[in-house]
Amino acid sequence: MTQKQLTELLSTMTIEEKAAQLTQLTPASLGAGCVTPLTGPDCGLRMPPELCGAAGSVLNCSGAREATALQKAHLEKDPHHIPLLFMADIVHGFRTVFPIPLAMGCSFSPAAAEEACRIAAEESAASGVHVTFSPMADLVRDPRWGRVMEAYGEDPLLNSRMCTASVKGYQGEGFKDPRSVVSCVKHFAAYGAPEGGREYNTVDLSEGVLRETYLPAYRASLAAGAGMVMTSFNTVDRVPASASRLLLQRILREEWGFTGPVISDYNAVGELVSHGVAADGGQAAAQALSAGVDVEMMSLHYVNSLRQALAEGAVTEQSLDEAVLRVLTLKNELGLFEAPFRGADPEAETRCHLSPAHRQAARRIAGQSIVLLKNEHVLPLDAGGRKIGLTGPFAASRQVLGGWSAGNTEGVSLYEGLCGRFSEGSLHPESCGELVPLQEGGGDIPPLPAGFAARFSDCDVVIAAVGEHQSDTGEGASKAFLRLSPRQELLLQELAAAGKKVVAVIFSGRPLELAPVLPSCSALVQAWFPGTEAGNALADILSGDVNPSARLSMSFPYTVGQIPVYYNHFRTGRPEMPENAGTRYVSRYLDCPAEPLFCFGFGLSYSEFVYSGLRLLRDGSGLSAAVTVANLSAAEGTETVQLYIGDVTASAVRPVKELKDFRRVRLAAGESQTVIFRLTREMLSFYREGGFGFEAGRFTVMIGRNAQDTLSETIFIDEALIGKEQP
Ligand code: BGC
Numbered sequence: 001m002t003q004k005q006l007t008e009l010l011s012t013m014t015i016e017e018k019a020a021q022l023t024q025l026t027p028a029s030l031g032a033g034c035v036t037p038l039t040g041p042d043c044g045l046r047m048p049p050e051l052c053g054a055a056g057s058v059l060n061c062s063g064a065r066e067a068t069a070l071q072k073a074h075l076e077k078d079p080h081h082i083p084l085l086f087m088a089d090i091v092h093g094f095r096t097v098f099p100i101p102l103a104m105g106c107s108f109s110p111a112a113a114e115e116a117c118r119i120a121a122e123e124s125a126a127s128g129v130h131v132t133f134s135p136m137a138d139l140v141r142d143p144r145w146g147r148v149m150e151a152y153g154e155d156p157l158l159n160s161r162m163c164t165a166s167v168k169g170y171q172g173e174g175f176k177d178p179r180s181v182v183s184c185v186k187h188f189a190a191y192g193a194p195e196g197g198r199e200y201n202t203v204d205l206s207e208g209v210l211r212e213t214y215l216p217a218y219r220a221s222l223a224a225g226a227g228m229v230m231t232s233f234n235t236v237d238r239v240p241a242s243a244s245r246l247l248l249q250r251i252l253r254e255e256w257g258f259t260g261p262v263i264s265d266y267n268a269v270g271e272l273v274s275h276g277v278a279a280d281g282g283q284a285a286a287q288a289l290s291a292g293v294d295v296e297m298m299s300l301h302y303v304n305s306l307r308q309a310l311a312e313g314a315v316t317e318q319s320l321d322e323a324v325l326r327v328l329t330l331k332n333e334l335g336l337f338e339a340p341f342r343g344a345d346p347e348a349e350t351r352c353h354l355s356p357a358h359r360q361a362a363r364r365i366a367g368q369s370i371v372l373l374k375n376e377h378v379l380p381l382d383a384g385g386r387k388i389g390l391t392g393p394f395a396a397s398r399q400v401l402g403g404w405s406a407g408n409t410e411g412v413s414l415y416e417g418l419c420g421r422f423s424e425g426s427l428h429p430e431s432c433g434e435l436v437p438l439q440e441g442g443g444d445i446p447p448l449p450a451g452f453a454a455r456f457s458d459c460d461v462v463i464a465a466v467g468e469h470q471s472d473t474g475e476g477a478s479k480a481f482l483r484l485s486p487r488q489e490l491l492l493q494e495l496a497a498a499g500k501k502v503v504a505v506i507f508s509g510r511p512l513e514l515a516p517v518l519p520s521c522s523a524l525v526q527a528w529f530p531g532t533e534a535g536n537a538l539a540d541i542l543s544g545d546v547n548p549s550a551r552l553s554m555s556f557p558y559t560v561g562q563i564p565v566y567y568n569h570f571r572t573g574r575p576e577m578p579e580n581a582g583t584r585y586v587s588r589y590l591d592c593p594a595e596p597l598f599c600f601g602f603g604l605s606y607s608e609f610v611y612s613g614l615r616l617l618r619d620g621s622g623l624s625a626a627v628t629v630a631n632l633s634a635a636e637g638t639e640t641v642q643l644y645i646g647d648v649t650a651s652a653v654r655p656v657k658e659l660k661d662f663r664r665v666r667l668a669a670g671e672s673q674t675v676i677f678r679l680t681r682e683m684l685s686f687y688r689e690g691g692f693g694f695e696a697g698r699f700t701v702m703i704g705r706n707a708q709d710t711l712s713e714t715i716f717i718d719e720a721l722i723g724k725e726q727p
Pocket of ligand 1 (some may be wrong): 059060089133265266402475
C-alpha cells in the first residue's frame with residue numbers, strides 16, 4: 001500500500017476501531033483459545049465481542065497452523081481487512097535454544113549473537129511470528145534481579161554491540177523478507193536498575209548515569225534499525241516509563257528520531273494507576289497515549305476510554321491517528337496487507353526447526369559462552385585414567401535451557417553430553433536428588449545420604465553440576481541470597497573432604513556467591529543455561545575439544561553485601577590504594593574486599609596468554625594503542641583483548657575505567673600477535689549538560705585480559721591529537 005492509501009484507510013476507522021488497532025492481547029483474550037501461558041498477572045481480559053475483529057496485534061501465539069488459522073478468522077471478521085501483527089518473546093532462540101543472553105554476552109562475540117538471532121528469526125518466522133520482543137537492552141549491575149539472565153551484562157559498550165548484532169540477526173534482509181522478524185527493543189528505559197534488585201521496584205538515576213550507562217544500548221539497537229520499542233515497568237525520575245514524555249518524546253522521538261511504534265509492557269498502562277500517577281484507567285490511557293505509547297499490551301484502557309478522553313480533550317485526535325498510522329505502517333512494511341500469512345509455513349517449520357545445522361551452531365555458540373573461572377590443573381579431563389564421577393542436581397537434568405525458551409522444555413543433559421564424548425564405562429554417575437525451585441516453596445536438594453562422597457571411591461575427579469533452578473531466574477525471580485543452597489554447598493565440601501578433585505559446573509541465570517565453595521573446587525566452570533545443546537557443549541569444554549574463550553559479562557560478588565559491584569564505578573575522593581591499605585578513612589569494607597570475586601572480563605583458557613609492550617602510536621590520522629599478545633602454551637586458543645580508558649581529570653567525576661573496544665584473537669600454540677586499537681574522539685567523550693563532548697586532558701589507556709589485569713600508559717590528549725568530530 002502507499003502511504004496515501006494507509007491514510008485513507010485510517011480515515012474510514014471509528015474511534016473504537018482505532019483503539020482496538022492499538023491493543024495487543026493473547027489469543028485467549030481475543031476469544032481465540034490459547035496454548036501459550038500468560039507471562040504477567042492474568043488480568044482475565046476480554047476484548048468486547050463487537051471489537052474482536054478489530055484488534056491490532058496478538059501476543060505470544062506461534063505455530064504456523066495456529067497463526068494462519070487466527071489470521072484467517074480475523075480477516076473474515078475485520079470490516080477493514082487489516083491483518084493482525086503477531087508478536088512473541090523469542091529471546092534466546094526459538095525451537096533451537098541458544099545460551100541465555102547473559103551467557104551470550106560472555107562470548108564477547110557480536111558475530112555469535114547475530115548468528116543465533118538469525119536462526120531464531122528463521123525458525124520463528126516459519127511459525128508465523130512477525131515481531132520479537134528482543135533484545136533486552138537493559139544494562140544490569142545487580143545479580144539479585146532475576147532478569148539479569150536476559151541482559152548482555154554490566155557494560156554499555158558490550159551491551160550495545162551485542163544488541164546491534166541481535167537486531168541485525170533478527171531483521172536480516174529487511175522487514176519484507178519472510179524469513180526475518182522485526183526486533184522490538186526493550187524495556188525502555190533503565191528497567192535493569194531496580195533498587196535492591198527487587199523486581200518492578202523504583203529506578204532512580206542521575207541524568208548523566210542514565211545517558212552514559214543505561215541508554216546507549218537502546219540507542220544502538222535503534223541505530224541498527226530495530227523497528228519497535230517497548231516501554232519498561234519502572235519509573236525514571238519519578239515518572240513511570242509508560243507515561244514519560246522525557247523518554248518517549250524528548251529522547252526517543254526528538255533526539256533519536258525514532259519513527260516506529262512504541263508498545264507498553266504487559267499491563268504497564270493499567271499500572272499507571274498502581275504507581276499513583278493516574279486515578280483510573282481512563283486517566284492512564286490518556287497519559288500513556290499522550291506520552292507516546294502507541295500500543296497497549298494486555299490491558300483495555302484505550303478501548304474502554306479513548307472516546308471519552310477525546311471528548312474531554314485529555315488526548316488529541318492527532319496523537320491517536322499518529323499512533324494508528326505507525327502501526328499500519330509497520331504492517332505495511334512487513335508486507336502483511338499483500339501477504340497476511342507472511343512466512344508461516346508448516347513445511348518450513350519441519351525443515352528448519354532444530355535442524356542439524358541449527359543445533360551445530362547452538363553447540364558451537366554455547367561453547368563460546370561457558371566461562372572457566374578456576375582450574376588447578378584438573379581440566380581438560382583425562383579420560384584415560386580412573387573413572388570420572390558425576391553428581392549434582394544438574395548432572396542428568398534436561399532443564400538447562402533457561403527461562404524465556406519459547407515453550408521448549410528440554411536440552412541435552414550433561415550426562416548425555418559426557419556419554420557422547422567419553423565411554424559410558426568411564427563415567428560414574430550418582431544421583432543426589434532434584435533441586436526443587438524456590439518458586440515452588442523448595443530451594444534445595446534432599447538431604448545427602450550418609451557417606452555419599454564415599455560412593456566415588458573409584459574416582460579421583462568428580463564433576464558436581466550444581467546451581468539454581470531455571471524457574472528461580474528471569475522475570476519475577478529476584479533473590480536476596482545468592483549462595484548455592486546449603487546442601488549443594490555441603491555436597492561440594494564433602495567431596496573435597498573425601499580427597500576428590502571437584503569440578504563444579506554452575507548452572508545459573510545470574511552471578512552467584514561462589515566464595516564459600518571456592519576452596520572446595522579444583523575447577524569451576526560457569527555454564528549459565530547453555531540451551532538445547534547444553535550437555536554437548538559442556539562435554540566439549542570439559543574434554544578440551546573446545547578451549548574455553550568466554551569472559552564474564554558481569555562481575556561476580558564475594559557477597560551480597562557488596563552489590564552493586566561493577567568494574568566501571570566512579571572514582572571516589574578516598575579510594576583504597578596500596579599506600580593507605582588497612583587505614584580507617586578510605587572507601588572500603590572492613591570484612592570484605594571492595595573488588596568482586598571475579599571481575600568483568602575475567603575468564604581462563606587452557607592456553608597461557610602473556611601481554612607485553614603496550615605502546616601509544618601517533619600517525620597522520622590520529623592515535624592508536626598497540627599491545628603484543630603471545631600464546632606461550634601448546635594449546636591453540638582465543639584471547640579477548642580488552643581496551644579500557646580512564647579520564648584522569650575532567651569537569652565531572654568519571655569512572656575509574658570504561659571498556660572502549662575489544663577483539664577476540666585466535667592464537668596458535670607459540671604464536672604472538674600485535675593488536676592495535678584506534679582511539680577515537682567518541683571513546684574519550686562523556687555526557688555533560690547539553691550532550692556528549694570531549695575535554696582535552698590526561699587519559700589512562702589500559703589493555704589487558706580483564707578489567708583488573710591490564711597494562712597501562714597515561715597520555716595528554718588534545719583536539720589536535722584526537723581530531724575533530726567524526727560525521
Ligand atoms: C515482560 C516482557 C515481555 C512481555 C510479553 C512482560 O511481562 O516484562 O519482557 O516481552 O511480558 O510477554
